[in-house]
Amino acid sequence: MSASPEPKIQLMDVHKRFGHKVVLDGLNLTVGKGESVVVIGGSGTGKSVMLKSVLGLLTPEKGSIKVDGEEVIGLGLSDRERVMKKFGMLFQGGALFDSLKVWENVAFGLIQGLKMDRAKARDIAFEKLAQVGLTAEVGELGPAELSGGMQKRVGLARAIAASPEIIFFDEPTTGLDPIMADVINNLIVKCVKELGASALSITHDMASARKIADRIAMIYKGKIIWDGPVADIDKAENPYVDQFIHGRAEGPIKMEVKV
Numbered sequence: 487m488s489a490s491p492e493p494k495i496q497l498m499d500v501h502k503r504f505g506h507k508v509v510l511d512g513l514n515l516t517v518g519k520g521e522s523v524v525v526i527g528g529s530g531t532g533k534s535v536m537l538k539s540v541l542g543l544l545t546p547e548k549g550s551i552k553v554d555g556e557e558v559i560g561l562g563l564s565d566r567e568r569v570m571k572k573f574g575m576l577f578q579g580g581a582l583f584d585s586l587k588v589w590e591n592v593a594f595g596l597i598q599g600l601k602m603d604r605a606k607a608r609d610i611a612f613e614k615l616a617q618v619g620l621t622a623e624v625g626e627l628g629p630a631e632l633s634g635g636m637q638k639r640v641g642l643a644r645a646i647a648a649s650p651e652i653i654f655f656d657e658p659t660t661g662l663d664p665i666m667a668d669v670i671n672n673l674i675v676k677c678v679k680e681l682g683a684s685a686l687s688i689t690h691d692m693a694s695a696r697k698i699a700d701r702i703a704m705i706y707k708g709k710i711i712w713d714g715p716v717a718d719i720d721k722a723e724n725p726y727v728d729q730f731i732h733g734r735a736e737g738p739i740k741m742e743v744k745v
């Protein structure tokens with residue numbers, strides 16, 4: 487799918503450093519309307535920093551990040567809240583509240599953020615749980631009573647609860663066995679399609695990237711060094727991409743040794 491004239495998300499020449507450590511070094515990336523873009527890259531390459539910059543949790547020192555054409559770097563609190571309503575997010579660790587029931591976790595943003603009445607939010611929560619294959623009984627349990635795969639499903643139900651225009655997935659399959667990972671990938675594809683949402687995901691799991699991406703972008707040393715349709719990645723003829731997708735120790739990518 488090609489990007490529409492006004493992208494849903496556009497990062498232009500984004501720079502972010504911590505002290506003297508440069509993490510994002512002129513990063514460019516576009517997510518079109520209804521498009522699913524997956525950013526791949528090794529650990530410590532800046533994937534989470536990129537995502538946090540889009541979410542406004544980190545502020546780049548240079549560059550531009552636009553959502554629906556609106557600059558979001560440096561937004562004030564009320565504008566930030568308005569933009570955040572477009573977003574749904576599946577966090578890496580699940581990030582569920584243990585003190586709340588499963589359905590209350592799913593309904594959390596509807597009640598707290600959108601000020602929806604509790605009964606209506608509850609109905610939506612159970613609807614979303616069904617969409618990710620969880621029964622009503624599961625909705626009444628606590629997150630600690632669930633397996634890792636079920637917790638991911640709950641996280642996904644929460645991410646889609648408010649029918650967001652844009653969904654972010656941070657390492658959605660990390661910590662899952664390959665079969666459960668595939669189940670989650672399929673659910674992600676189904677849910678994104680049903681919502682007609684745009685999606686931006688970050689992962690180091692190539693199987694997941696191949697499954698959920700329309701387009702893949704590879705990050706290395708704070709830049710996108712390759713970007714193309716998922717079908718093109720095997721013929722990318724980029725030595726960094728080649729090394730990464732085949733998981734080779736030998737190649738241009740050198741593991742950074744911490745000093």
Ligand SMILES: Nc1ncnc2c1ncn2[C@@H]1O[C@H](COP(=O)(O)OP(=O)(O)O)[C@@H](O)[C@H]1O
Pocket residue numbers: 504509527528529530531532533534535536
């Ligand atoms: N808040 C922070 N303060 C200092 N360094 C950070 C911070 N967040 C991330 N980093 C550093 O930025 C680099 C990229 O991190 P991250 O984006 O989390 O990598 P990943 O690609 O694995 O998600 C790492 O070297 C990390 O230590």
Ligand SMILES: [Mg+2]
Pocket residue numbers: 533534
């Ligand atoms: Mg990360």
